[in-house]
Amino acid sequence: MTDPAGLRANYTRGHLDETEVAGTWIGQLRVWFDAAAADPVVLEPNAVQLATVGPDGRPAVRTVLAKGIDERGIVFYTNYDSAKARDLAANPRAAAVFVWVAHQRQVRLSGPVRKVERAETEAYFAQRPRESQLGAWASPQSQVVASRAALDRLADEAAARFGDGAIPAPPHWGGxxxxxxxxxxxxxxxxxxxxxxxxxxxxxxWVRERLAP
Ligand SMILES: Cc1cc2nc3c(=O)[nH]c(=O)nc-3n(C[C@H](O)[C@H](O)[C@H](O)COP(=O)(O)O)c2cc1C
Structure with a gap:
């Protein structure tokens, strides 16, 4: 195995000074997110690691895709019966981190979390590819499934249920x-x-301050 202790990179790509940082967090996030999204080296620039804490105090972290980034905060979509949803029901706060390693940058966010309005979920769901819409109906996210074949059967059942018709957002899915x-x-x-x-x-x-690295 490669010895991770021997891996060493120099961070020389940029700097962030008080004179150049935007006046608001969203202003600065827009600048960095646009730079990440414009650079083909950065895969999935909207991937964000989301940490939640369960009712027993156990933390969990997983990647989700930010599908909305604006003055309100970060919107992501998931299954409302998933493990993360259970955590958020018990403890409606989360921390998230974007890491754009190629740009030697990370952005950490934390704060309260709430479900978005149903109309916002429905508008986003309607834009999703049909396969992803079916997947949201088919997958009992975070549950144990007997096998890949069992999961594929659930997908077939969802496809049969909707045929060629429109697929609404599942009630157990949203932002x-x-x-x-x-x-x-x-x-x-x-x-x-x-x-x-x-x-x-x-x-x-909002208070802006510099932290020691
Ligand atoms: C690049 C990437 C993007 C992902 N995007 C999402 C997402 O937008 N929503 C989601 O529910 N899960 C997403 N996942 C899967 C989650 O990381 C996780 O496996 C799933 O949501 C179940 O998490 P939970 O059991 O803690 O609720 C993504 C995973 C990866 C690696």
Missing amino acids: YLLEPDEVEFWQGREGRLHDRIRFRLAGED
């Missing part, structure tokens, strides 16, 4: 909005003296 009250931008620098700029909601006001 969540993570409304951050903290957002931290990290840019790798030389000698591990990285730039970290955090936006933190203090009452009604």
